[in-house]
Amino acid sequence: MTIHLKIWRQKDRNTPGKLVDYTLDDVNPDMSFLEMLDWLNERLMNEGKEPVEFDHDCREGICGSCNLVLNGMAHGPMPGTAVCQLHMRKYKDGDTIVVEPWRARAFPHIKDLVVDRSSFDRIMAAGGYISINTGAPADANAIPVNKYDADLAFDYAACIGCGACVAACPNSSASLFTGAKIAQLAHLPQGHPERKKRVVKMVDKMAEEGFGDCSNYAECEAVCPAEISITSIAEMRREYVKALSEIE
Amino acid sequence: MTASNNGVLNSKVPEGNLQDKWDNHKNNLRLVNPANKRKFTILVVGTGLAGASAAASLAELGYNVKAFTILDSARRAHSIAAQGGINAAKNYPNDGDTVWRLFHDTIKGGDYRSREANVFRLAQVSNNIIDQCVAQGVPFAREYGGLLDNRSFGGAQVSRTFYARGQTGQQLLLGAYSAMMRQVGAGKIQMFPRREMLDLVKVDGKAKGIVTRNLTTGEIERYAGDAVLLCTGGYGNVYYLSTMAKNCNATAIWRCHKRGAQFGNPSFTQIHPTCIPVSGKYQSKLTLMSESLRNDGRVWVPKEKGDNRPPNEIPEDERDYYLERRYPSFGNLAPRDVSSRSAKYVCDEGRGVGKTGLAVYMDFADAIKRLGVDAIKAKYGNLFAMYEKITAENPYEVPMRIFPAVHFTMGGLWVDYNLSSTIPGLYVLGEANFADHGGNRLGASALMQGLADGYFVIPYTLSDYLAENLHAEKVGIDHKAFDEVENETMERINNLLSVKGKKTVLDFHRELGQLMWDHVGMSRNKEGLEMVIKKISELREEFWQDVNIPGENSTLNKYLEYGLRVADYMELGELMARDALDREESCGGHFREEHQTEDGEAVRDDEKFCNVSSWEYKGEGKEPVKHVEDLNFEFVTPSQRSYK
Ligand SMILES: Cc1cc2nc3c(=O)[nH]c(=O)nc-3n(C[C@H](O)[C@H](O)[C@H](O)COP(=O)(O)OP(=O)(O)OC[C@H]3O[C@@H](n4cnc5c(N)ncnc54)[C@H](O)[C@@H]3O)c2cc1C
Ligand code: SF4
Ligand code: FES
Numbered sequence: 001m002t003i004h005l006k007i008w009r010q011k012d013r014n015t016p017g018k019l020v021d022y023t024l025d026d027v028n029p030d031m032s033f034l035e036m037l038d039w040l041n042e043r044l045m046n047e048g049k050e051p052v053e054f055d056h057d058c059r060e061g062i063c064g065s066c067n068l069v070l071n072g073m074a075h076g077p078m079p080g081t082a083v084c085q086l087h088m089r090k091y092k093d094g095d096t097i098v099v100e101p102w103r104a105r106a107f108p109h110i111k112d113l114v115v116d117r118s119s120f121d122r123i124m125a126a127g128g129y130i131s132i133n134t135g136a137p138a139d140a141n142a143i144p145v146n147k148y149d150a151d152l153a154f155d156y157a158a159c160i161g162c163g164a165c166v167a168a169c170p171n172s173s174a175s176l177f178t179g180a181k182i183a184q185l186a187h188l189p190q191g192h193p194e195r196k197k198r199v200v201k202m203v204d205k206m207a208e209e210g211f212g213d214c215s216n217y218a219e220c221e222a223v224c225p226a227e228i229s230i231t232s233i234a235e236m237r238r239e240y241v242k243a244l245s246e247i248e
Numbered sequence: 249m250t251a252s253n254n255g256v257l258n259s260k261v262p263e264g265n266l267q268d269k270w271d272n273h274k275n276n277l278r279l280v281n282p283a284n285k286r287k288f289t290i291l292v293v294g295t296g297l298a299g300a301s302a303a304a305s306l307a308e309l310g311y312n313v314k315a316f317t318i319l320d321s322a323r324r325a326h327s328i329a330a331q332g333g334i335n336a337a338k339n340y341p342n343d344g345d346t347v348w349r350l351f352h353d354t355i356k357g358g359d360y361r362s363r364e365a366n367v368f369r370l371a372q373v374s375n376n377i378i379d380q381c382v383a384q385g386v387p388f389a390r391e392y393g394g395l396l397d398n399r400s401f402g403g404a405q406v407s408r409t410f411y412a413r414g415q416t417g418q419q420l421l422l423g424a425y426s427a428m429m430r431q432v433g434a435g436k437i438q439m440f441p442r443r444e445m446l447d448l449v450k451v452d453g454k455a456k457g458i459v460t461r462n463l464t465t466g467e468i469e470r471y472a473g474d475a476v477l478l479c480t481g482g483y484g485n486v487y488y489l490s491t492m493a494k495n496c497n498a499t500a501i502w503r504c505h506k507r508g509a510q511f512g513n514p515s516f517t518q519i520h521p522t523c524i525p526v527s528g529k530y531q532s533k534l535t536l537m538s539e540s541l542r543n544d545g546r547v548w549v550p551k552e553k554g555d556n557r558p559p560n561e562i563p564e565d566e567r568d569y570y571l572e573r574r575y576p577s578f579g580n581l582a583p584r585d586v587s588s589r590s591a592k593y594v595c596d597e598g599r600g601v602g603k604t605g606l607a608v609y610m611d612f613a614d615a616i617k618r619l620g621v622d623a624i625k626a627k628y629g630n631l632f633a634m635y636e637k638i639t640a641e642n643p644y645e646v647p648m649r650i651f652p653a654v655h656f657t658m659g660g661l662w663v664d665y666n667l668s669s670t671i672p673g674l675y676v677l678g679e680a681n682f683a684d685h686g687g688n689r690l691g692a693s694a695l696m697q698g699l700a701d702g703y704f705v706i707p708y709t710l711s712d713y714l715a716e717n718l719h720a721e722k723v724g725i726d727h728k729a730f731d732e733v734e735n736e737t738m739e740r741i742n743n744l745l746s747v748k749g750k751k752t753v754l755d756f757h758r759e760l761g762q763l764m765w766d767h768v769g770m771s772r773n774k775e776g777l778e779m780v781i782k783k784i785s786e787l788r789e790e791f792w793q794d795v796n797i798p799g800e801n802s803t804l805n806k807y808l809e810y811g812l813r814v815a816d817y818m819e820l821g822e823l824m825a826r827d828a829l830d831r832e833e834s835c836g837g838h839f840r841e842e843h844q845t846e847d848g849e850a851v852r853d854d855e856k857f858c859n860v861s862s863w864e865y866k867g868e869g870k871e872p873v874k875h876v877e878d879l880n881f882e883f884v885t886p887s888q889r890s891y892k
Binding site for chain 2: 011036056060063064065118124131134137138139140143145153154160184
């Protein structure tokens, strides 16, 4: 099938970028979206042109590397799916797809479709952990965790750190990402000793990194490939308010 | 190719009873006092499970750690894709598991080509790993009573596998990553993402630093340290198509090999039986379907060659459930190497299914009849959904099509019991080393090994080396050894960029991959291996004359990164073939057609090959030299694996 692409090309942060048109007339419906980009890149290289840069690694929706906005939708049209798991059979012959990178102040641009998401790591370094050294902690079964909380903690822990929530949010808020980690650890007894300190530090760091506030658009939940629920944001707020009121 | 004496390779396995070796060893290892720990800088290359766990643990002890990864964050690494689970000898289900049993299963599963003492230590520390991960907040599956759930995996007779839905690797990695991030926050780890180690710097024979390429700016950077830990994962991408993540590569270990680190059992590759088959030339990687599916899926092909009726129209008596037929006692749960080879045979006979004829069916119709759709959905829903996303076929209605794919490399840099390579100060952890899985890795044991190495082995063994080098002179990045290595690296990059030939890196990688898959894959023979050694060296020559790398060095340039990696695969591929040619026996995933029984089962040769082949690099255009580490089985008796 034939696919028309309009891809964001930008050499680096200091050079202005623009959408460039490409047409591929031999797209196989069984190709993944990224394989289609590989295909395009091979063609560009054979024509002596520079290939399109994009991030990817696992290509099975778990590492969180891939980050493309397709026709305005972070990760493209399929809900609960990272763009690397999207196959071309979702499109029709002759479709036009606009391909852009994540756009957010806290994700500085690097090249073409590649951005810098290290602000997420800094939020994690501010408190997204349980302070336990390697050594001899108690037996793993010493503290039972009721299944409801364990399952909920898992739901939140499933975040792949892709940043789609930020890209989709009109405020470029990282609340879904941060909330997911806070909610995961709040549901596990192991996370309790540090919960107040954790939420305050992570939330403050989020603001410091230039992410916006959450005003409940819920666009993040709609695009999240790991289907993280926005109740995580509610949990984060609750934890934050509780922490502030009790910290003095 | 000469086999030299064994004196060069000292495995440093401690004396004593198997059960006491590790404890005795720990008692004897030298320590570094806290004030002195601050004086040491450790370079950790790679932040998958092995690297992240090592970096965090060493930083907690007080060392200064610099950690490097190709990806944009330490939260991502190939480890994240592991689905099935992690083994430990906790015996929570009370089904008779012990450290001994886990050890015995692992060493037998490896077809008696690994070191007893290493594997026993692995089984011993397996329990600490689970404790550690739970304390970090890893949300393992639990039962209603709130305690941890276990399952049986890969045909094990006990339930010893801990799991977190189908995302065990992700959760373990995020646990190790968060421990790392805590140390980043505390200033004990400096993180260097989007950096690729391109070479090792040695001073007076010891590892003292690395040279990396900053993948955003193209700058060549120097880092000096008192020890270097390679945690850079496996090299399955030599085959082009594999289940490995796209950025997995062999560059770090290969460059260290060329600087003097010996390479253990390079040809030992695991080919996993249940992956989604290749659909076309554009295919960029393969996706694993968890082994757990074989608990309920029945594997078959049509009895007749070229029978291309849709599967549901092929009557029962015209199907060949070949695993059940050949291996009545293990059936569909026969080990990975055996299952993969059997699939190859039936496809070679022309009985493969699907458009390409390179696939077999894995059928759930019987299980659905027996247990109901809901039960199957509860067990495998996410896997079925993933299969449908990729193939657009509904496995509840038509059997899955599966085919073997390269999945794991048991070979890697040779290390002793302390995880030290043959270069002092260079340690190798996780899939990058050759150590614990012998000829075939059992399911749920790679995660265990990576974390054992990083959390519980290296913190002890490294201190011994550092204590010995407490007063060694510090090497700075202005040392002339750095100049030399940096110049060589720049030259390599410039050479590659200046070829400006006609073929893309992908063209070369696909060609190499096909050669490797056909001749150094599931089934190998002398003629094919000799041929492929020649072909690879021709391909390599062509590569350096005709590859077209786009762009320049000074920006993000993934095809340049890729080109450098493929250049290394071209050399490693040849060594893999040489090793396969040299090992005149069939063991684990290494199957030499000359060494099989009448009905096609592997024949191991314990007389000649109860050993590790460890290869030394001798220079451009020279044949490598093989060294041998004999494997002494003091505590178990190697037996012929039989799954009949
Ligand atoms: C699909 C799949 C499923 C699996 N499932 C299971 C399972 O259920 N149970 C199990 O036990 N095992 C499983 N395995 C195997 C297991 O996941 C891996 O063997 C293990 O995770 C490897 O961990 P590692 O830390 O050694 O390497 P990796 O996770 O591969 O990490 C390598 C790191 O090194 C970095 N790196 C590489 N080269 C360089 C360089 N030159 N410079 C800088 N950094 C570099 C990478 O960026 C990365 O950070 C599975 C494997 C696959 C492919
Ligand atoms: S919350 Fe969802 S969208 Fe946001 S980073 Fe995590 S997985 Fe991506
Ligand atoms: S490439 Fe890993 S999630 Fe898409």
